[in-house]
Structures are given as structure tokens and as C-alpha cells.
Amino acid sequence: MYAVTAVKPAASAKKFEVTCSGCNMRELCLTRGMHADDMQRFENVVYARRRMKRGEALFAAGDEFKAVYAVRSGFFKTSLGDGEGREQVTGFFMGGELLGMDGIGAGRYNNAAIALEDSEVCVLPYAMIEEVAQKIPALQRQLHAVLAREIVRDHGVMMLLGSMRAEERLATFLLNLSKRFTARGYSPSDFHLRMTREELGSYLGLKLETVSRLFSRFHDERLIEVEQKHVRILDIAGLGRILATRH
Amino acid sequence: MYAVTAVKPAASAKKFEVTCSGCNMRELCLTRGMHADDMQRFENVVYARRRMKRGEALFAAGDEFKAVYAVRSGFFKTSLGDGEGREQVTGFFMGGELLGMDGIGAGRYNNAAIALEDSEVCVLPYAMIEEVAQKIPALQRQLHAVLAREIVRDHGVMMLLGSMRAEERLATFLLNLSKRFTARGYSPSDFHLRMTREELGSYLGLKLETVSRLFSRFHDERLIEVEQKHVRILDIAGLGRILATRH
DNA sequence: CGTAATTTTGACTCCGCTCAATTGGCGTGG
């Protein structure tokens, strides 16, 4: 089914000398908590890297599932269409995060993944992952953990979409983004949004105008500063208080 | 970490002579597509069964993650609290479906799982699954597939919550339920809802009054018959048309 | 059989959507 020999590198992928052990994303990626010797064995799986231009699709919904991708640098959205123009953004992904795992079940990607800025990914052919995971228990465990964490993340989004008000959704999103940037060594309070208001609205289950109004409102309340895509959080605790307050 | 010897059966679990090969859920469960010999080896993992009374919790959010559960009979909900009374129902589960996988990542269950009627589950200690999956590639692949399918399912819910109107959400839910009952040999159009309007509303991101009104509306439009928890779908195509219609 | 829980239905409110106009950025080409 997933014959190793059948896996070809993607057109624009290049074979690299890749070392996970030297990658600064290693503690956020599949290699998390792996011993040095296991990590070396795992490096054979990392087939290649692929550079992406902003707007380019890493894969489209319905494409044959061959590989999982680890984001090395840049920023992605994944989204889902229902065939009639309706689009749902299902997630935003940054360095160290994995893309494409939803394809394992059906042999086809369920989402599309689009680069929201120039980016680079590591290509991990799934047949190889499966084979190596059979031999390295630490990798198998980590793979399961990554899949399960994706499920937990999705449940968080379900809670957000199912039971939060608009301002709570945006506050939750900003706090989440802040935490993820922090984990990558960036400022917790000062960052550049890579997505449009429309994409953010889709993710949060809101219309773009509502997102824009909320940014303005948060600005008026001295919680953030906004200038187009650049956001500076002025009052993290204040954003947290929006969530804590029951109605 | 997940030492096999440390795994004890849950208090109310009993050791059974269990055969997956004789289970009528085998084609919906983890054993799907498995060869007879692999299935026999897998049966050692199925530690025990556990009977559940309606309202009983299979596990609570935050409980230590030890096992995954396969529903043999009955009906469950999983839900997530945010610590302040807000509850989000994240799914409904019936025969052949797996519960508790979201715990793999953090070592603790993220959801609570509650039986909505008297039910029975197979207990699959995760340490054993992991060990056996190392030896049976077909099981490993199936496990990954089940995890990935759960992610795909969650994305469907995100689309539902993020971009559908109330009546589309309920129609989608009814059609989904109909399909799952059909796959289990029950009537596609005539079934008993196990959840309250409030639980269904939570799942669909609606208030219970809205769910009730929608049932009445669908009834007026001759799409369904409703009598309390009993639902009969009169016009499957009509329900489908609700989704197809853009606004 | 009585009490609590669930469901239905109505009246009213309000949050987020729709429609619309304007402004602001940014890349492209003259």
C-alpha cells in the first residue's frame, strides 16, 4: 500500500543533508524527547526540504496522501471546502508543527494547506515514518502523541466555536498565538498576523467585519494596538479576563 | 512509562473470553481489515469488558490515561468543561467506535465520557496496544487511521460550527446519525435519540430551545416526525436539500 | 403517585450579519 520505493520527492523538493539534531525546532517537532541515537536513525526519514512561496499550496484537499510535513519556517493555514464556495479554515501552523496527518485515514488529504508567507517544510514520507516507527518505540509513541494532541487542539476549537462569544473567541486566539510565538523565542506581545481578517474570521466562525470591529474595540479598551496586520498586546491579563467573565 | 505490568483492570471490569473475530462490530472497530491470524494475536490486548449503567462515567477529564475503549453496545457522549460550568459536548459514540484516544498525548484524558444508556465497552490498555502494534503492522496502520479519522471528524464539526446556520447543523446531524445507524444494521430513518436537547444543543453550538424549535419546524415541513426522543425521518432528500441551498 | 427533569412554545432582546461606502496599502506598469 505505502511501498517505500513508490515514494518520489515532490517536484520542487530537493535532497538535503538534513540533521534533526541540529534543527532548532527539534523540541517542538516529532523528535521531541528523542535520544540522540534514535534521532540519527530518524533522520533517514526526513527525505527532503521544500521551499514554498507565499500563496502556494503544499497540498490540496483530495490529493493522494504520501507524506506528512513539518514546518521549518513560515506560516500555513489549512482549510476545508464543502464544494460550494463555503470555506472553513481549520488551523494555522508555524515552525515545528506538523501538517497533513489527517490524510492517514483515507489515503487522501482532507484539508488543503496554503503557505501564508514564504516558508520551508521538511518532507516526511509516511511509508518511511511507519516503517521506522515499527523499530523505534520512542518515535511511535511520539507519533501517537502528536496525533492525539491534534485531536485535543481540535476539541479546543470546538469549544471556542460552540460556546464562546465573538470577543472571547478573538481573545482566546490572540492568547494562543502569543503562547506559540513565545515558545519559539519571539515576542509574546508583538507580532505580525499572516492571515487576512477573512481567514481569521473563518477560523473563528465570524465574518471579517466582525473581526475588524473587535480589533477596533480591543484597541479602544487599551488591550491591544493594531495597525493592519501588526498587533501588539498591551494587556495580556485583560484579554484573559474576557474569558474568565461568565455571562 | 506505560509498563504493561502496572496496568490493572478497572474496578468494575471483568476478565472475559473475548473474541474479536466473533464480534459483530469487528468491521467498524480497530480490527477492521485485519487478517484472522493478526486478529487472534490482537485479542490478547482486549483485556476485559466493562458494563456501564446509564449516566455512569467511563472516565473523567483529567483522569490518568491508561486505556482506550471500544464501544460494544450502547451510546456515549464525550464532553469538555472549561472549569466554570461551561460544557461542550465534543461527540457521540456508538458500537464499534473508539473512546479515549485524546489521552495519548498528555497522559490524561482531555474529555469526560458518559454513557447515555446502559452500555458495554472493551477495555484496551494502551501499553498493550502500543506493544502489539510494534509487532503487527496492520494494527499500527489501523490505529493511525483511527486517530486520523477522528481528526477528520473533528474538522467536519468545525465546519458545522463555524459556517453553518442552525437548521443546517441539525440536518447534518440527523443525516450523520442516520448513516451510522444504517452501517450498524438499524433503520436509517427511525431511531431513538439518546441525548437530551441540551446535550444535542451543546454539540451543535445551539441552545436547547433552538433545537426544540428546529425539531418542530422540521416536523411542520414534513421532513421528520418527532415524539420526544423518538425521531423518524420522512424525507432524507429534503434534509439534504437544506444543506445544498446556499444563501 | 408525587416531584424533578425535560421539552415545548411565546414574547422580546441583542449580538453578529448584511449591505454599503470609504479609506488605506501595495504591487504593477507606464
Add this chain to the structure above:
DNA sequence: CCACGCCAATTGAGCGGAGTCAAAATTACG
């Protein structure tokens, strides 16, 4: 380099769908 055009973002006015509050009806269950 600047002008143009396009896309993204902001802001306003008005509307409507789902929520809130409340009461009654029905059912479940000890």
C-alpha cells in the same frame, strides 16, 4: 517615480436569527 487599480480593512446603518427569560405541558423516575 508616481498613478492606477486591486485587494484588504474599517466603519456605519439597519436587520434578522438565535439567545434570553418565562411559563406551561409532558414525561421520567424514585
